[in-house]
Amino acid sequence: MISRFFRRGDARRQSIETLHVRINAASRQAALYAGLGVPDSVEGRFECLILHVILVLRRLNRLPPPAADVAQDLVNSVFLQLDASLRELGVGDFGVPKRMKKLGAAFYGRASGYDGALDASDLPALRTALARNVLGSEAAGAAAGLGDYVQAADAALAQADLDALLGEGPRFPEPDGFVAAAEAVR
Numbered sequence: 001m002i003s004r005f006f007r008r009g010d011a012r013r014q015s016i017e018t019l020h021v022r023i024n025a026a027s028r029q030a031a032l033y034a035g036l037g038v039p040d041s042v043e044g045r046f047e048c049l050i051l052h053v054i055l056v057l058r059r060l061n062r063l064p065p066p067a068a069d070v071a072q073d074l075v076n077s078v079f080l081q082l083d084a085s086l087r088e089l090g091v092g093d094f095g096v097p098k099r100m101k102k103l104g105a106a107f108y109g110r111a112s113g114y115d116g117a118l119d120a121s122d123l124p125a126l127r128t129a130l131a132r133n134v135l136g137s138e139a140a141g142a143a144a145g146l147g148d149y150v151q152a153a154d155a156a157l158a159q160a161d162l163d164a165l166l167g168e169g170p171r172f173p174e175p176d177g178f179v180a181a182a183e184a185v186r
Contacts, residue, residue: 015166016073019056020081022169023074027052035179036146037135042089046082046103047110047134051150053078054111056170058118059157067162079104118154123147145182149175 027048033040038048053074060071082103086096110133117126127140127147135142152173160170 016077020077023052026172029175031175036182050107055153063162141185144185145178148181149178
């Protein structure tokens with residue numbers, strides 16, 4: 001499958017689009033919003049999307065070549081989607097580059113924060129970052145369920161190879177299973 005990925009540009013683009021669509025679907029699961037407290041707003045959807053993209057990129061960055069190329073293509077695809085979304089929201093041609101720069105800084109800042117917490121297995125730091133970035137709260141406890149979900153998703157993705165990520169897609173846990181932890185702190 002990997003050799004096919006690099007043979008033809010159309011197949012490569014289709015593989016990335018399919019991966020992107022699957023990540024989008026995972027980031028839009030209702031339980032993330034209704035059960036784990038992610039705000040159902042443009043900002044909340046952005047945060048949830050980039051959280052899922054970051055989790056997939058973490059796995060891709062740990063795989064051998066050509067996974068790094070897939071990771072770069074995925075980032076490009078995500079930012080093209082964000083650019084198009086800004087334009088659909090009515091942001092003018094002069095405002096889009098400035099907003100894209102801010103979105104890029106937010107993306108890479110969050111990636112660094114989540115990576116650090118996940119690499120150190122520091123659940124309190126992860127919950128703090130998720131509460132601040134995703135939930136818009138200063139209380140780390142508000143992100144108890146979301147933090148558990150992110151740790152489980154990272155562990156599940158760690159089992160996937162490149163063929164699995166491009167073939168069946170990234171496997172994220174069902175967020176419903178983490179709602180009890182979120183409700184315990186409410």
